[in-house]
Amino acid sequence: MTAQRLGGSDLAARIRAHVAGRAAARRDDGRPARLVIVTATDDEASAWYVRSLAAAAGKAGIDCDVADLGPVATAGDLTARLTALSADPAVDGVMLQTPLPAGVTLAEVSGAIDPAKDVDGANPLSLGRLAVGRPAYAPATAAAVVALLDEYVVDLAGARAVVVGRSAVVGKPLAHLLLDRDATVTVCHSRTRDLAEVTSTADVLVAAVGRTHLITPTHVRAGAVVIDVGTNPTPDGGLAGDVDPAVAEVAAALTPVPGGVGPVTTALLLWHTVADSASAPGDSP
Amino acid sequence: MTAQRLGGSDLAARIRAHVAGRAAARRDDGRPARLVIVTATDDEASAWYVRSLAAAAGKAGIDCDVADLGPVATAGDLTARLTALSADPAVDGVMLQTPLPAGVTLAEVSGAIDPAKDVDGANPLSLGRLAVGRPAYAPATAAAVVALLDEYVVDLAGARAVVVGRSAVVGKPLAHLLLDRDATVTVCHSRTRDLAEVTSTADVLVAAVGRTHLITPTHVRAGAVVIDVGTNPTPDGGLAGDVDPAVAEVAAALTPVPGGVGPVTTALLLWHTVADSASAPGDSP
Known part of the structure; x- marks a missing residue:
C-alpha cells in the first residue's frame, strides 16, 4: 500500500486566484490591500520566509511591507508598532514574524494586533474567540x-x-x-x-x-x-x-x-488579508 | 474495591478562610472587596445559585450585589452594564450568570468584562490568555x-x-x-x-x-x-x-x-474576587 499524496499546490493556487480577484477589485476601488509583516530578528530562515511571503503577496496584487525593527527591539517597541499598524486604516493585515528578540514572547506582544487584522491568529483574543465560536482568524x-x-x-x-x-x-x-x-x-x-x-x-x-x-x-x-x-x-x-x-x-x-x-498556509495568510472579515459566513476562498 | 472519596468541602473551607483574611484586610483599608453578579433570567435554579453565591460572598466578607437586568435584556443592555462595571473602580469581580435571554450568547457579551475582573473566566480573551500561558482567570x-x-x-x-x-x-x-x-x-x-x-x-x-x-x-x-x-x-x-x-x-x-x-468552584470564584491579579505567581489560596 502506498498512501495517497495530499498535495497542497492545487488548493493553494485556487485560493491565490481568489485572492488576486479580490485584490484587483480593491485596487480598482483605489483601496489597494496591504499586508505588513513586522520582523525583529536577523535569523536567515525567517528572512527567507518573509521574502517568499512578500513575493507571493505581490504576485496576488497585495502591497506588502516589511517593518524590520531589528533584533534588539523591545516588547515595548513591538507593541507600539503593532498598535500603530492596527490603527492605520490603510493596513488590512498585520503579521508578527518569529523568532522574536530574546526575552520577548509572541503571546506577550501579539495582544496589540487588532483581531480584525490578525491574519495569522497570533492575538490570544483570536484564539479565545476561535475556541468559543466567535469570528476570528485562525x-x-x-x-x-x-x-x-x-x-x-x-x-x-x-x-x-x-x-x-x-x-x-x-x-x-x-x-x-x-x-x-x-x-x-x-x-x-x-x-x-x-x-x-x-x-x-x-x-x-x-x-x-x-x-x-x-x-x-x-x-x-x-x-x-x-x-x-x-x-x-x-x-x-x-x-x-x-x-x-x-x-x-x-x-x-x-x-x-x-x-x-x-x-496552503501562505495562500490563507493572503486570503485573510483580503477577506471581508474573519470567518464571515459565505466569505471563504 | 471502593474508590477514595475526593470531597471538596475541606479544600473549599481553607480557600474561604484565605479569602476572608484578604477581604477583612481590604475592609480595614476602607476598600471593601465587591463582586457583582449580573443576571438576566427568571430561571429558578439560577436564582437559587446566585443567592447561595451571594450568601457565601457575604460570609467571607465580600460585598456582593446582584444586578438583575431581567429576562428581556438585550445583548446591548448586557454589554453596556458589563462595560460600566468593568470601569467601576469599586468593583473587583464581575460575573455574568447564565442562562441568558433567548438569542444572546455568553461568548457574544462576555468580551465586555475586563479580564482583570473576569472572575469566572467568561471573556474569550481570558480563555485565549489561559491557552497561551498569559495571566488570566480560568x-x-x-x-x-x-x-x-x-x-x-x-x-x-x-x-x-x-x-x-x-x-x-x-x-x-x-x-x-x-x-x-x-x-x-x-x-x-x-x-x-x-x-x-x-x-x-x-x-x-x-x-x-x-x-x-x-x-x-x-x-x-x-x-x-x-x-x-x-x-x-x-x-x-x-x-x-x-x-x-x-x-x-x-x-x-x-x-x-x-x-x-x-x-471548590464557589470558593475559587470568591478567591478570584480578592486575588491581587490573575494567576499571579505566589498569590494562590
Missing part, C-alpha cells in the same frame, strides 16, 4: 490543515484526531478547529508517555512538533490520514517533515513536505 | 477540577486525561489547564464514537457534560481518578452527577456530587 497553519482535510473530503465528524504538538500557533488552535468539526481530539506533546500507543488510535494524525521524522510507521494506524506540518531544515538546504516518508506504506493518505501544508 | 469550575486534583496529589505530568464535554466554560478551558500541567489530553463530546473505548484509556477522567449518570463502570479504567462536574437536578429536588455511583467500584478515586467540585 493561525494560517492551523487553518491550512483543516482546508487540506476538506480539499480531500476527509470526514472529521466523529473521527479520532490526534495532534502531536501543543504550540499556541498550531497545536492548540488546531485542536479547537477539529473539535468544532466534531472530531474527538487528543493533544500529545513531549511529555506524552507511549506516544505511538496514542497516535495509533488516530483516524486523522497531525504532526506539528518540529522534529524530523519523529512519526514512524509504528506511530500510525493502517489507513489513517496523516498531515505533516513539520518544516525542518535538512543539511543539504532542503526541508524535511515531522513524518518519516516510510509512513506512506501504512497510511491511507499523507501530505508531502514540501508541497503540502506549506503552500 | 472559569471557576475548570480551576476547581485542577485544585481538587492537586489537593489529592494526583500526578498529571504524562498522565492521560480525558474530558467528556467541550463547553467553553468547562471542557475547553480545562483541556488547556491540563495540557499546561503536561497531561496528554483528549476532549470527547456528543459526537464521539465509542465513548467508553476513549474514556477507558484515562488515568484521569473528567465528566462535564450535564447528563445524569452518563459515565458508568464500563467507561472507566480500573484505578482511574474520576472527577464529576455534573450537577443535574433530580426529581426529588436533589443533585445528581454525570457519573454513576457504581463507578466507585472501579475507580481509585471519585468526587461526590454534591460536595466535590461544587464547593
Whole structure:
C-alpha cells in the first residue's frame, strides 16, 4: 500500500486566484490591500520566509511591507508598532514574524494586533474567540490543515484526531478547529508517555512538533490520514517533515513536505488579508 | 474495591478562610472587596445559585450585589452594564450568570468584562490568555477540577486525561489547564464514537457534560481518578452527577456530587474576587 499524496499546490493556487480577484477589485476601488509583516530578528530562515511571503503577496496584487525593527527591539517597541499598524486604516493585515528578540514572547506582544487584522491568529483574543465560536482568524497553519482535510473530503465528524504538538500557533488552535468539526481530539506533546500507543488510535494524525521524522510507521494506524506540518531544515538546504516518508506504506493518505501544508498556509495568510472579515459566513476562498 | 472519596468541602473551607483574611484586610483599608453578579433570567435554579453565591460572598466578607437586568435584556443592555462595571473602580469581580435571554450568547457579551475582573473566566480573551500561558482567570469550575486534583496529589505530568464535554466554560478551558500541567489530553463530546473505548484509556477522567449518570463502570479504567462536574437536578429536588455511583467500584478515586467540585468552584470564584491579579505567581489560596 502506498498512501495517497495530499498535495497542497492545487488548493493553494485556487485560493491565490481568489485572492488576486479580490485584490484587483480593491485596487480598482483605489483601496489597494496591504499586508505588513513586522520582523525583529536577523535569523536567515525567517528572512527567507518573509521574502517568499512578500513575493507571493505581490504576485496576488497585495502591497506588502516589511517593518524590520531589528533584533534588539523591545516588547515595548513591538507593541507600539503593532498598535500603530492596527490603527492605520490603510493596513488590512498585520503579521508578527518569529523568532522574536530574546526575552520577548509572541503571546506577550501579539495582544496589540487588532483581531480584525490578525491574519495569522497570533492575538490570544483570536484564539479565545476561535475556541468559543466567535469570528476570528485562525493561525494560517492551523487553518491550512483543516482546508487540506476538506480539499480531500476527509470526514472529521466523529473521527479520532490526534495532534502531536501543543504550540499556541498550531497545536492548540488546531485542536479547537477539529473539535468544532466534531472530531474527538487528543493533544500529545513531549511529555506524552507511549506516544505511538496514542497516535495509533488516530483516524486523522497531525504532526506539528518540529522534529524530523519523529512519526514512524509504528506511530500510525493502517489507513489513517496523516498531515505533516513539520518544516525542518535538512543539511543539504532542503526541508524535511515531522513524518518519516516510510509512513506512506501504512497510511491511507499523507501530505508531502514540501508541497503540502506549506503552500496552503501562505495562500490563507493572503486570503485573510483580503477577506471581508474573519470567518464571515459565505466569505471563504 | 471502593474508590477514595475526593470531597471538596475541606479544600473549599481553607480557600474561604484565605479569602476572608484578604477581604477583612481590604475592609480595614476602607476598600471593601465587591463582586457583582449580573443576571438576566427568571430561571429558578439560577436564582437559587446566585443567592447561595451571594450568601457565601457575604460570609467571607465580600460585598456582593446582584444586578438583575431581567429576562428581556438585550445583548446591548448586557454589554453596556458589563462595560460600566468593568470601569467601576469599586468593583473587583464581575460575573455574568447564565442562562441568558433567548438569542444572546455568553461568548457574544462576555468580551465586555475586563479580564482583570473576569472572575469566572467568561471573556474569550481570558480563555485565549489561559491557552497561551498569559495571566488570566480560568472559569471557576475548570480551576476547581485542577485544585481538587492537586489537593489529592494526583500526578498529571504524562498522565492521560480525558474530558467528556467541550463547553467553553468547562471542557475547553480545562483541556488547556491540563495540557499546561503536561497531561496528554483528549476532549470527547456528543459526537464521539465509542465513548467508553476513549474514556477507558484515562488515568484521569473528567465528566462535564450535564447528563445524569452518563459515565458508568464500563467507561472507566480500573484505578482511574474520576472527577464529576455534573450537577443535574433530580426529581426529588436533589443533585445528581454525570457519573454513576457504581463507578466507585472501579475507580481509585471519585468526587461526590454534591460536595466535590461544587464547593471548590464557589470558593475559587470568591478567591478570584480578592486575588491581587490573575494567576499571579505566589498569590494562590
